[in-house]
Amino acid sequence: MAGFQSLPGFREFYPEDFSRRQHIFRHWRKNASAFGFQEYDAPVLEPLELYKAKSGDEIEGQLFNFTDKGGRDVALRPEMTPTVCRLVGAKAGALKRPIKWFSIGEFYRYERAQKGRLRAFHQFNADIFGEPGPEAEIELIALLIQCLAGFGLTKDDFYVRLSDRDLWFFYLAALGFNDTQVPGILAAIDRFEKMGDDAFKGYAEAHGVLVPELKEKILAFLQIKTLPELETALAPCLTDKISQRIGEWRKVIAGLSAMGLGEFISVDLGVVRGLAYYTGFVFEAFDRKGDLRALAGGGRYNDLIKKLGYADLPAVGFAIGDVTTGLLLEQRGLTPTFVNAPDIYAVLGGEAERQAAFADIHALRAAGWRVDYPLKDVAFGKQFKTAAESGAKLALIYGGDELAKGVVKLRNMSDRTEQEIPRDQVLSVVRDFLSGR
């Protein structure tokens, strides 16, 4: 294997791979647009400081960062959130509300590659800014579901786990934990699913072993699967904040149910997500079988824009990755075959026929149809085979017999019927045929 290899964790998109990627992007873009989101884009290379400001100095270990020729510390973007916060923050006062934005871009993380996790990957990001209420969550979670369901995935293929960092803070406060203890508990909750009881070791080292009675209450809270169960569990420790929060939960669940999406949602307080900047609802989408990494994740981050030095603007957002999504579609047989198939394949008898066909071929292409033809003379049989394999809807046959009669033969590739059409009507007949007659 001479020559060069691509860098570890980076993908190359041969046309077949690229068409699958385009299929995914097209759906995301179409759905975001249907939900009234505006597309934006931004630099791939950013100041290193932008990510340190958001996530702390430790983040550098997981970034693709370097010093540029001007001595600037820079990093390839590992995520969109800080960037979009800057964009929105810088013009917050001038932007019409609600601010509903999305983008599709490539991101880079300097990590060891694993299944569903590479060093370069694409993400669809959608965010709503300036809306403090749960209406924004409804809108975003509905979009998230549609961005997966739009491919043909159903509630049996994936689901969205909905959790709430605020509620954990309120609940833990009601149980008597103070502000220095809560982060340790949340870290343990985050790990509990994977590690079991050992997840509480870190907390025990910092604050002493957890009182068994409190641990029971926390683990019971983790088991909650429905809104009524949640309400029952919180009944003994109702505060104003908790009551208000339950009201917002009801609103989110009711809204999504009214859209017919209730069955995609699972109440699951085990999701607190790694990063500390989330402030309210958090949610993650997983495949039902559970053998893939997270498909998507997001939540509310009301403090971040202010933390980056801009206005105090509430925000919710989520991201879907193309790697895991692609794996799931592959598993479910939902990857299309002829994404970039031509509309028309021209079958050419010989050199004279080729010259004659060129006028039509170019006119059809200029009119927007996808037209292909063989670049050198090949037998008719081969041409039809090529036409069939290309996925073309129809073939236009330019043979000696046809041209002598002043016609072109149009073959419907799906039902194999043929008809002769006068040369000067090719454009209009093809248009009628391809637009469904």
Next chain:
RNA sequence: GCGGCCAUAGCUCAGUUGGUUAGAGCACAAGAUUGUGAUUCUUGGGGUCGCGGGUUCGAAUCCCGUUGGCCGCCCCA
């Protein structure tokens, strides 16, 4: 960053105790077939056996290193 497994054609793999010029199926291309998508047959292109070093008369095969891949840990924005 740490640990385990793996690496032969575009893909899936075979390759005997180390022994002549490294094979198969699929895929691709040409032909049988000078006007119709199947099947079949024939032929062809494509490999410095991931890379580098060592042992040996001789290495795809054994040893060391290295790079890459997969899996797990850390992390997962």
